[in-house]
Amino acid sequence: MTDALLTRLSSTPLLAVVLTLAAYLVGNALYRRLKQPSWLPPILLSAVLLAGLLALIGLPYAIYQQGASWLTFLLGPATVALGMPLYQQLPRIVELWRPLVVCLPLAATLAALYALGIAWLLGASPEVLASLAAKSVTAPIAIGITEQLGGRVPLLMGALLITGVTAIPLVSLAARLLRISDDRLIGFALGLNGHAIGTVRAFDLSPTAGAFASLGMSLTGIFTALWLPLAWHLVGGLG
Template sequence: MNSPLTIWERLLTLSHVLADTPMLAIAMTILAFFAANSVYIAIGRPVWLPPVVPAATILAGMIALLGLDPDSYRDGANWLMLLLGPATVALGVPLYQNIHHIRAMFWPIVLTLPIAASLAVLYTLVIAWALGASPTVMASLAPKSVTAAIALGIGDIIGSSVPMLMAALLITGVFTTFCVEVATRLLKITDERVIGFALGLNGHAIGTVRAFEISSTAGAFSSLGMSLTGLFTALLLPVLFNW
């Protein structure tokens, strides 16, 4: 009978063989997602702990436990990154379904978005510069409020560090969902359109997931906020950063 150690050694050998293909990275990512989602539901769907946090923790633990090279995992998981673009485009469906609500809020959206999106970039750059951050760090933090599919493209232009950029996106999304929840309670804001737009504008995909948990209307406005913020930032940030 095989000893536990022998079985574990065979598992490690198999994982390192599969690491040369995308199969292992994709399987690990999907497994971490379902495990994290189960944890999220089991503890009552708390605002302060969206599924992406336990998923990242579980995934990091698996990489460390199996002794995998993080670069090998990233190369394999790039196949999943290809789905970010279509997933973002698919958000046009709830937008179309709620077009009457969007038309009713046209001017508040037009007036709010440029101010909020500009401030999200400006205060980040000013604080990082005041603390003596390098240009690479500043470039990695500046697109923090933009969905990953667009932020990675911006990062290529302005010279971001991909790991640092992804960490900034994660922290911003989690922090936004918590802050919006607290702010809406303190200010007694119940309009799902306003809540959804705030989540998407500041919290990108993570905020949008939270918005869809509230309602389809909140999710549609979050999708709109996320898309418009990405477009506005993609046009503004390269010019502003170079300047």
């Protein structure tokens, strides 16, 4: 693609949107063709395809991000829309409110602390630490948290992708080892640890698993948004 044509196309959101949708559609088609492996979700395939397309046409990521910014904005309404399955499964959620209230703060806190601990031991800078802190939170909330902490959103997005992709097989493996077959527990674990990517996988299992994944994702985001910025500033940004 010539520089003049690339500059003209990238001056509007059209190119970024077309590339994103094309990568998504092809990624989903490959996912179905590969018989829907849990360890290779379509979002990972789509991300790899999109990165390849950007490299192929020579489009800088910063320019692509500007064009795709309105797609990022739509993450908020999409997250809010998950309230419908929560409402539909409300009686089942009420049945487990006590164990959910007990495990959520501990699990959400550990999700942030283990990533920060490993990165700190490896000598990561405060900026990198700030970018990884919210890696288990759904993107619309995680972006706001990362900006408050002084991290980099592109690095956060990579951490979100890795976290969501790895959470799916790990939660499935843990469920098999512990002989857990309750869709409510599996779904909650997928949403808590794998945010939106885990929630998509949970809906593949059952509507009940999807609803509890939505609950886990939402509560993790709210809880982390409340405590993480405060704790970060109290310890001086781990600097």
